[in-house]
Amino acid sequence: MPATRDDNSVRSTAPSKLVPANLARTRPRQVAVLIETDHSSGCSIIQGVANYATKSCDWHLLIDPRDHEHRSALPEGWRGDGVVARITNRMQLEQIRQRSLPVVNVDDIFTSQAGCAAVLNDESRLAKIALDHLLDRGFREFGYFAPPSTSYSKSRGEAFAKAVEAAEYQCRVYRPGYRAGRRLGWLEQQRRVARWLASLPKPVAILTIDAYHARQLAEICHSIEARVPDDVAILAGDSNELMCQVTPPPISSILVASERIGFEAAQLLDGMMRGEPAPKTPLLIPPRGVTSRQSTDLLAIEDRAVVQALRFIRKSAHLGIVVEDILREVPISRRSLEIQFRNYLGRSPVGEIRRVQLERGRELLARQEYSITEVALACGFANATRFGVALKKETGKTPRAFRQELLSGKKRESLGI
Secondary structure, three states: OOOOOOOOOEEOOOOOOOOOHHHOOOOOEEEEEEOOOOOHHHHHHHHHHHHHHHHHOOEEEEEOOEOOOOOEOOOOOOOOOEEEEOOOOHHHHHHHHHOOOOEEEOOOOOOOOOOEEEEEEOHHHHHHHHHHHHHHOOOOOEEEEOOOOOOOOOHHHHHHHHHHHHOOOOEEEOOOOOOOOOOOOHHHHHHHHHHHHHHOOOOEEEEEOOHHHHHHHHHHHHHOOOOOOOOEEEEEOOOOHHHHHHOOOOOEEEOOOHHHHHHHHHHHHHHHHOOOOOOOOOEEEOOOOEEOOHHHOOOOOOOHHHHHHHHHHHHHHHHOOOHHHHHHHOOOOHHHHHHHHHHHHOOOHHHHHHHHHHHHHHHHHOOOOOOHHHHHHHHOOOOHHHHHHHHHHHHOOOHHHHHHHHHHOOOOOOOOO
Protein backbone atom coordinates (compact mmCIF):
# COMPACT_ATOMS: atom_id res chain seq x y z
CA MET A 1 0.00 0.00 0.00
CA PRO A 2 1.42 3.44 -0.90
CA ALA A 3 2.44 5.79 1.90
CA THR A 4 -0.09 8.39 0.85
CA ARG A 5 -3.42 8.38 -0.90
CA ASP A 6 -3.86 11.50 -2.98
CA ASP A 7 -5.92 10.07 -5.86
CA ASN A 8 -8.98 11.81 -4.37
CA SER A 9 -7.41 15.26 -4.52
CA VAL A 10 -9.60 18.05 -5.88
CA ARG A 11 -8.50 21.33 -7.43
CA SER A 12 -10.56 24.48 -7.52
CA THR A 13 -9.57 27.08 -10.11
CA ALA A 14 -12.33 29.63 -9.55
CA PRO A 15 -10.93 33.10 -8.84
CA SER A 16 -11.20 34.17 -5.22
CA LYS A 17 -13.77 36.81 -4.35
CA LEU A 18 -12.50 37.15 -0.80
CA VAL A 19 -8.74 37.67 -1.28
CA PRO A 20 -7.56 41.22 -2.17
CA ALA A 21 -5.59 41.59 -5.38
CA ASN A 22 -2.41 42.52 -3.53
CA LEU A 23 -2.49 39.15 -1.75
CA ALA A 24 -2.99 37.10 -4.92
CA ARG A 25 -0.69 34.08 -5.11
CA THR A 26 1.15 32.59 -8.04
CA ARG A 27 0.16 29.04 -7.08
CA PRO A 28 -2.93 27.44 -5.54
CA ARG A 29 -2.94 27.07 -1.79
CA GLN A 30 -2.24 23.48 -0.79
CA VAL A 31 -4.80 22.36 1.80
CA ALA A 32 -4.90 18.90 3.40
CA VAL A 33 -8.28 17.57 4.50
CA LEU A 34 -7.62 14.94 7.16
CA ILE A 35 -11.17 13.64 7.37
CA GLU A 36 -12.06 10.01 6.71
CA THR A 37 -14.19 9.26 3.67
CA ASP A 38 -15.36 6.02 5.32
CA HIS A 39 -18.35 7.71 7.00
CA SER A 40 -21.19 9.75 5.56
CA SER A 41 -20.65 12.60 8.06
CA GLY A 42 -17.00 12.85 7.02
CA CYS A 43 -17.96 12.94 3.35
CA SER A 44 -20.45 15.74 4.07
CA ILE A 45 -17.82 17.81 5.88
CA ILE A 46 -15.42 17.30 2.96
CA GLN A 47 -18.18 18.42 0.58
CA GLY A 48 -18.54 21.63 2.60
CA VAL A 49 -14.79 22.28 2.38
CA ALA A 50 -14.87 21.63 -1.38
CA ASN A 51 -17.86 23.98 -1.79
CA TYR A 52 -15.92 26.81 -0.19
CA ALA A 53 -12.79 26.05 -2.21
CA THR A 54 -14.73 25.98 -5.46
CA LYS A 55 -16.75 29.14 -4.87
CA SER A 56 -14.26 31.31 -3.04
CA CYS A 57 -10.65 30.27 -3.42
CA ASP A 58 -7.88 28.92 -5.59
CA TRP A 59 -7.12 25.83 -3.54
CA HIS A 60 -5.76 22.38 -4.23
CA LEU A 61 -7.27 19.86 -1.79
CA LEU A 62 -5.44 16.76 -0.63
CA ILE A 63 -8.36 14.64 0.61
CA ASP A 64 -8.06 11.89 3.21
CA PRO A 65 -4.35 11.00 2.85
CA ARG A 66 -3.34 7.82 4.71
CA ASP A 67 -0.03 6.41 5.96
CA HIS A 68 1.27 2.86 5.37
CA GLU A 69 -1.02 1.57 8.14
CA HIS A 70 -4.04 3.24 6.51
CA ARG A 71 -4.27 5.89 9.24
CA SER A 72 -5.25 9.47 8.48
CA ALA A 73 -1.94 11.36 8.30
CA LEU A 74 -0.09 14.10 6.45
CA PRO A 75 2.25 12.63 3.80
CA GLU A 76 5.99 12.96 4.32
CA GLY A 77 7.38 15.64 2.07
CA TRP A 78 4.01 17.32 1.54
CA ARG A 79 4.43 21.09 1.50
CA GLY A 80 1.15 22.74 2.30
CA ASP A 81 -0.44 25.94 3.50
CA GLY A 82 -3.15 24.70 5.87
CA VAL A 83 -5.10 21.78 7.26
CA VAL A 84 -8.72 20.97 8.00
CA ALA A 85 -8.72 17.89 10.22
CA ARG A 86 -10.81 15.63 12.35
CA ILE A 87 -8.21 15.21 15.09
CA THR A 88 -8.93 11.98 16.94
CA ASN A 89 -5.63 10.98 18.59
CA ARG A 90 -2.52 12.56 20.07
CA MET A 91 -0.17 11.13 17.46
CA GLN A 92 -2.14 12.84 14.73
CA LEU A 93 -2.23 16.06 16.76
CA GLU A 94 1.54 16.07 17.26
CA GLN A 95 2.22 15.34 13.59
CA ILE A 96 0.10 18.32 12.56
CA ARG A 97 1.73 20.57 15.16
CA GLN A 98 5.20 19.72 13.86
CA ARG A 99 4.30 21.22 10.48
CA SER A 100 3.52 24.62 12.10
CA LEU A 101 0.58 25.17 9.74
CA PRO A 102 -2.78 26.85 10.31
CA VAL A 103 -5.20 24.14 11.43
CA VAL A 104 -8.96 23.97 11.87
CA ASN A 105 -10.27 21.00 13.84
CA VAL A 106 -13.80 19.68 13.19
CA ASP A 107 -13.97 17.14 16.03
CA ASP A 108 -14.36 17.67 19.78
CA ILE A 109 -12.14 14.84 21.05
CA PHE A 110 -9.25 17.32 21.31
CA THR A 111 -10.37 20.90 21.87
CA SER A 112 -8.77 24.10 23.20
CA GLN A 113 -5.44 23.33 21.55
CA ALA A 114 -3.20 26.41 21.32
CA GLY A 115 -3.07 27.83 17.80
CA CYS A 116 -5.70 25.40 16.54
CA ALA A 117 -9.11 26.74 15.58
CA ALA A 118 -12.24 24.59 15.85
CA VAL A 119 -15.61 24.38 14.12
CA LEU A 120 -17.84 21.92 15.93
CA ASN A 121 -21.37 20.66 16.14
CA ASP A 122 -23.29 22.47 18.88
CA GLU A 123 -23.91 19.56 21.25
CA SER A 124 -26.04 21.58 23.66
CA ARG A 125 -28.33 22.53 20.82
CA LEU A 126 -28.41 18.92 19.60
CA ALA A 127 -29.40 17.78 23.08
CA LYS A 128 -32.28 20.26 23.20
CA ILE A 129 -33.52 19.29 19.74
CA ALA A 130 -33.37 15.60 20.66
CA LEU A 131 -35.12 16.08 23.99
CA ASP A 132 -37.84 18.30 22.50
CA HIS A 133 -38.52 15.68 19.82
CA LEU A 134 -38.90 12.95 22.44
CA LEU A 135 -40.89 15.07 24.89
CA ASP A 136 -43.29 16.01 22.10
CA ARG A 137 -44.06 12.31 21.77
CA GLY A 138 -44.85 12.03 25.45
CA PHE A 139 -41.73 10.24 26.69
CA ARG A 140 -40.70 10.82 30.27
CA GLU A 141 -38.02 8.11 30.65
CA PHE A 142 -34.72 8.67 28.86
CA GLY A 143 -31.43 6.95 28.15
CA TYR A 144 -28.18 7.56 26.29
CA PHE A 145 -26.25 4.85 24.46
CA ALA A 146 -22.56 5.17 23.53
CA PRO A 147 -20.27 2.23 24.27
CA PRO A 148 -16.82 3.30 25.56
CA SER A 149 -14.67 4.33 22.60
CA THR A 150 -11.68 6.49 21.72
CA SER A 151 -13.31 7.48 18.41
CA TYR A 152 -15.75 10.00 19.90
CA SER A 153 -15.92 12.31 22.90
CA LYS A 154 -18.30 12.27 25.85
CA SER A 155 -19.71 15.71 25.09
CA ARG A 156 -22.88 14.51 23.32
CA GLY A 157 -23.89 12.27 26.21
CA GLU A 158 -23.02 14.89 28.81
CA ALA A 159 -25.06 17.54 27.00
CA PHE A 160 -28.08 15.23 26.66
CA ALA A 161 -27.95 14.14 30.31
CA LYS A 162 -27.71 17.79 31.37
CA ALA A 163 -30.72 18.73 29.22
CA VAL A 164 -32.79 15.84 30.56
CA GLU A 165 -31.93 16.68 34.17
CA ALA A 166 -32.71 20.38 33.57
CA ALA A 167 -36.19 19.26 32.48
CA GLU A 168 -36.43 17.40 35.80
CA TYR A 169 -36.20 13.89 34.41
CA GLN A 170 -33.58 11.17 34.77
CA CYS A 171 -31.18 10.13 32.02
CA ARG A 172 -29.86 6.57 32.31
CA VAL A 173 -26.49 6.39 30.58
CA TYR A 174 -25.05 3.10 29.34
CA ARG A 175 -22.04 2.30 31.54
CA PRO A 176 -20.91 -1.29 30.91
CA GLY A 177 -17.92 -1.19 33.25
CA TYR A 178 -14.97 -1.42 30.87
CA ARG A 179 -12.52 1.15 29.54
CA ALA A 180 -12.48 2.72 26.11
CA GLY A 181 -10.25 0.76 23.77
CA ARG A 182 -10.86 -2.63 25.39
CA ARG A 183 -11.89 -5.26 22.86
CA LEU A 184 -15.04 -7.20 23.67
CA GLY A 185 -16.44 -10.08 21.69
CA TRP A 186 -19.67 -9.46 19.80
CA LEU A 187 -21.68 -11.81 22.02
CA GLU A 188 -20.40 -10.29 25.27
CA GLN A 189 -21.19 -6.78 24.08
CA GLN A 190 -24.70 -7.89 23.08
CA ARG A 191 -25.24 -9.38 26.54
CA ARG A 192 -24.14 -6.22 28.35
CA VAL A 193 -26.37 -3.99 26.27
CA ALA A 194 -29.29 -6.41 26.66
CA ARG A 195 -28.90 -6.33 30.47
CA TRP A 196 -28.89 -2.54 30.41
CA LEU A 197 -32.01 -2.40 28.25
CA ALA A 198 -33.80 -4.85 30.52
CA SER A 199 -33.06 -2.62 33.53
CA LEU A 200 -34.70 0.47 32.02
CA PRO A 201 -38.28 1.55 32.78
CA LYS A 202 -40.60 1.26 29.79
CA PRO A 203 -41.41 2.96 27.55
CA VAL A 204 -38.02 4.64 27.32
CA ALA A 205 -36.57 6.95 24.68
CA ILE A 206 -32.84 6.54 23.97
CA LEU A 207 -30.49 8.90 22.15
CA THR A 208 -27.49 7.11 20.61
CA ILE A 209 -24.10 8.62 19.81
CA ASP A 210 -24.63 8.01 16.08
CA ALA A 211 -26.62 6.09 13.49
CA TYR A 212 -24.33 3.05 13.55
CA HIS A 213 -24.99 2.50 17.26
CA ALA A 214 -28.70 3.23 16.78
CA ARG A 215 -28.82 0.28 14.39
CA GLN A 216 -26.86 -1.86 16.88
CA LEU A 217 -29.34 -0.97 19.62
CA ALA A 218 -32.32 -1.80 17.40
CA GLU A 219 -30.83 -5.21 16.59
CA ILE A 220 -30.34 -6.00 20.28
CA CYS A 221 -33.91 -4.89 21.02
CA HIS A 222 -35.07 -7.37 18.39
CA SER A 223 -33.00 -10.16 19.94
CA ILE A 224 -34.57 -9.68 23.38
CA GLU A 225 -38.07 -9.03 21.96
CA ALA A 226 -38.17 -5.41 23.11
CA ARG A 227 -40.50 -3.59 20.72
CA VAL A 228 -39.30 -0.49 18.87
CA PRO A 229 -40.76 2.06 19.44
CA ASP A 230 -43.42 0.68 21.83
CA ASP A 231 -40.93 -0.34 24.55
CA VAL A 232 -37.76 1.43 23.37
CA ALA A 233 -37.78 4.49 21.11
CA ILE A 234 -34.45 5.12 19.37
CA LEU A 235 -33.10 8.44 18.08
CA ALA A 236 -29.72 8.51 16.29
CA GLY A 237 -27.38 11.36 17.20
CA ASP A 238 -26.41 11.90 13.56
CA SER A 239 -27.81 11.08 10.16
CA ASN A 240 -26.62 8.18 8.03
CA GLU A 241 -29.29 7.47 5.44
CA LEU A 242 -28.20 3.89 4.83
CA MET A 243 -28.03 2.88 8.50
CA CYS A 244 -31.28 4.66 9.33
CA GLN A 245 -33.28 3.39 6.37
CA VAL A 246 -32.25 -0.29 6.35
CA THR A 247 -32.89 -0.80 10.06
CA PRO A 248 -36.29 -2.30 10.94
CA PRO A 249 -38.01 -0.09 11.90
CA PRO A 250 -36.38 2.93 10.18
CA ILE A 251 -34.46 5.09 12.66
CA SER A 252 -35.18 8.74 13.44
CA SER A 253 -32.06 10.87 13.36
CA ILE A 254 -30.63 14.30 14.17
CA LEU A 255 -29.67 16.29 11.08
CA VAL A 256 -26.17 17.43 12.02
CA ALA A 257 -25.13 20.27 9.68
CA SER A 258 -21.93 18.48 8.58
CA GLU A 259 -21.65 20.23 5.23
CA ARG A 260 -21.97 23.63 6.86
CA ILE A 261 -19.30 22.65 9.41
CA GLY A 262 -16.93 21.92 6.51
CA PHE A 263 -17.76 25.21 4.77
CA GLU A 264 -17.23 27.26 7.91
CA ALA A 265 -13.99 25.42 8.68
CA ALA A 266 -12.65 26.21 5.21
CA GLN A 267 -13.67 29.85 5.51
CA LEU A 268 -11.95 30.10 8.89
CA LEU A 269 -8.80 28.43 7.54
CA ASP A 270 -8.72 30.84 4.60
CA GLY A 271 -8.50 33.76 7.01
CA MET A 272 -5.81 32.06 9.11
CA MET A 273 -3.69 31.35 6.02
CA ARG A 274 -3.87 35.09 5.26
CA GLY A 275 -2.51 35.94 8.69
CA GLU A 276 -5.62 36.26 10.84
CA PRO A 277 -5.29 34.82 14.37
CA ALA A 278 -7.05 31.58 15.29
CA PRO A 279 -10.22 32.22 17.32
CA LYS A 280 -9.80 31.27 20.97
CA THR A 281 -13.20 29.61 21.22
CA PRO A 282 -14.81 27.03 18.90
CA LEU A 283 -17.39 28.09 16.35
CA LEU A 284 -20.49 26.03 17.15
CA ILE A 285 -22.85 24.98 14.35
CA PRO A 286 -26.38 23.91 15.40
CA PRO A 287 -28.08 20.86 13.86
CA ARG A 288 -30.83 21.41 11.27
CA GLY A 289 -33.50 19.45 13.11
CA VAL A 290 -34.78 15.87 13.21
CA THR A 291 -35.73 13.43 10.49
CA SER A 292 -38.61 11.61 12.14
CA ARG A 293 -39.06 7.95 11.27
CA GLN A 294 -40.81 4.95 12.78
CA SER A 295 -38.33 4.35 15.64
CA THR A 296 -39.75 7.32 17.59
CA ASP A 297 -43.26 7.22 16.13
CA LEU A 298 -45.00 6.54 19.42
CA LEU A 299 -47.11 8.77 21.59
CA ALA A 300 -46.25 7.69 25.13
CA ILE A 301 -49.27 9.45 26.64
CA GLU A 302 -51.88 7.69 28.71
CA ASP A 303 -54.82 9.89 27.70
CA ARG A 304 -56.25 8.19 24.60
CA ALA A 305 -58.13 11.29 23.46
CA VAL A 306 -54.92 13.33 23.48
CA VAL A 307 -53.09 10.61 21.56
CA GLN A 308 -55.89 10.50 19.01
CA ALA A 309 -55.80 14.29 18.66
CA LEU A 310 -52.02 14.36 18.24
CA ARG A 311 -52.09 11.66 15.59
CA PHE A 312 -54.78 13.56 13.70
CA ILE A 313 -52.69 16.75 13.85
CA ARG A 314 -49.55 15.03 12.58
CA LYS A 315 -51.51 13.38 9.80
CA SER A 316 -53.52 16.43 8.74
CA ALA A 317 -51.71 19.63 9.78
CA HIS A 318 -50.50 20.16 6.21
CA LEU A 319 -54.16 20.42 5.12
CA GLY A 320 -54.62 23.64 7.09
CA ILE A 321 -56.77 22.16 9.86
CA VAL A 322 -58.11 24.14 12.83
CA VAL A 323 -59.17 23.08 16.34
CA GLU A 324 -62.78 22.47 15.19
CA ASP A 325 -61.48 19.80 12.81
CA ILE A 326 -59.85 18.00 15.75
CA LEU A 327 -63.06 18.13 17.79
CA ARG A 328 -64.96 16.47 14.96
CA GLU A 329 -62.48 13.57 15.10
CA VAL A 330 -62.02 13.26 18.86
CA PRO A 331 -64.81 12.84 21.45
CA ILE A 332 -63.68 15.60 23.83
CA SER A 333 -64.74 19.14 24.69
CA ARG A 334 -62.62 22.06 23.54
CA ARG A 335 -61.85 23.08 27.12
CA SER A 336 -60.73 19.56 28.09
CA LEU A 337 -58.58 19.36 24.97
CA GLU A 338 -56.91 22.66 25.82
CA ILE A 339 -56.27 21.60 29.43
CA GLN A 340 -54.84 18.19 28.48
CA PHE A 341 -52.58 19.64 25.79
CA ARG A 342 -51.23 22.12 28.32
CA ASN A 343 -50.68 19.33 30.85
CA TYR A 344 -48.89 16.94 28.47
CA LEU A 345 -47.19 19.24 25.98
CA GLY A 346 -47.07 22.66 27.58
CA ARG A 347 -48.84 24.28 24.60
CA SER A 348 -52.31 24.61 23.09
CA PRO A 349 -53.76 22.54 20.21
CA VAL A 350 -53.28 25.57 17.95
CA GLY A 351 -49.64 25.73 19.02
CA GLU A 352 -49.18 22.04 18.21
CA ILE A 353 -50.72 22.47 14.76
CA ARG A 354 -48.39 25.37 14.07
CA ARG A 355 -45.36 23.45 15.40
CA VAL A 356 -46.04 20.50 13.08
CA GLN A 357 -46.59 22.81 10.11
CA LEU A 358 -43.32 24.66 10.71
CA GLU A 359 -41.42 21.42 11.26
CA ARG A 360 -42.53 20.31 7.79
CA GLY A 361 -41.74 23.75 6.41
CA ARG A 362 -38.14 23.65 7.67
CA GLU A 363 -37.65 20.27 6.03
CA LEU A 364 -39.08 21.42 2.70
CA LEU A 365 -37.06 24.64 2.64
CA ALA A 366 -33.94 22.49 2.34
CA ARG A 367 -35.23 21.26 -1.04
CA GLN A 368 -34.53 23.78 -3.77
CA GLU A 369 -37.07 22.33 -6.19
CA TYR A 370 -39.91 23.89 -4.15
CA SER A 371 -40.66 27.61 -4.28
CA ILE A 372 -41.43 29.31 -0.97
CA THR A 373 -45.09 29.56 -1.99
CA GLU A 374 -45.17 25.83 -2.72
CA VAL A 375 -43.57 25.12 0.67
CA ALA A 376 -46.17 27.30 2.41
CA LEU A 377 -49.09 25.56 0.71
CA ALA A 378 -47.60 22.09 1.35
CA CYS A 379 -47.44 22.89 5.07
CA GLY A 380 -51.04 24.02 5.38
CA PHE A 381 -50.63 27.80 5.25
CA ALA A 382 -53.01 29.84 3.10
CA ASN A 383 -50.16 31.70 1.41
CA ALA A 384 -46.44 32.48 1.58
CA THR A 385 -47.01 35.64 3.63
CA ARG A 386 -48.62 33.79 6.54
CA PHE A 387 -45.92 31.13 6.39
CA GLY A 388 -43.25 33.83 6.47
CA VAL A 389 -44.79 35.56 9.48
CA ALA A 390 -45.05 32.27 11.42
CA LEU A 391 -41.51 31.17 10.56
CA LYS A 392 -39.98 34.52 11.46
CA LYS A 393 -41.82 34.53 14.78
CA GLU A 394 -40.44 31.03 15.51
CA THR A 395 -36.87 31.40 14.19
CA GLY A 396 -36.27 35.12 13.71
CA LYS A 397 -35.65 34.53 9.98
CA THR A 398 -37.64 34.86 6.79
CA PRO A 399 -38.14 31.71 4.68
CA ARG A 400 -35.63 33.02 2.11
CA ALA A 401 -32.96 33.73 4.74
CA PHE A 402 -33.61 30.39 6.44
CA ARG A 403 -33.24 28.55 3.11
CA GLN A 404 -30.02 30.41 2.24
CA GLU A 405 -28.44 29.36 5.52
CA LEU A 406 -29.50 25.75 5.04
CA LEU A 407 -28.15 25.54 1.51
CA SER A 408 -25.05 27.73 1.52
CA GLY A 409 -23.78 27.66 5.09
CA LYS A 410 -22.15 31.04 4.53
CA LYS A 411 -23.47 32.78 7.64
CA ARG A 412 -22.35 32.02 11.17
CA GLU A 413 -25.51 32.89 13.05
CA SER A 414 -27.50 30.14 14.67
CA LEU A 415 -30.12 28.51 12.48
CA GLY A 416 -32.59 29.03 15.33
CA ILE A 417 -34.46 25.80 14.72
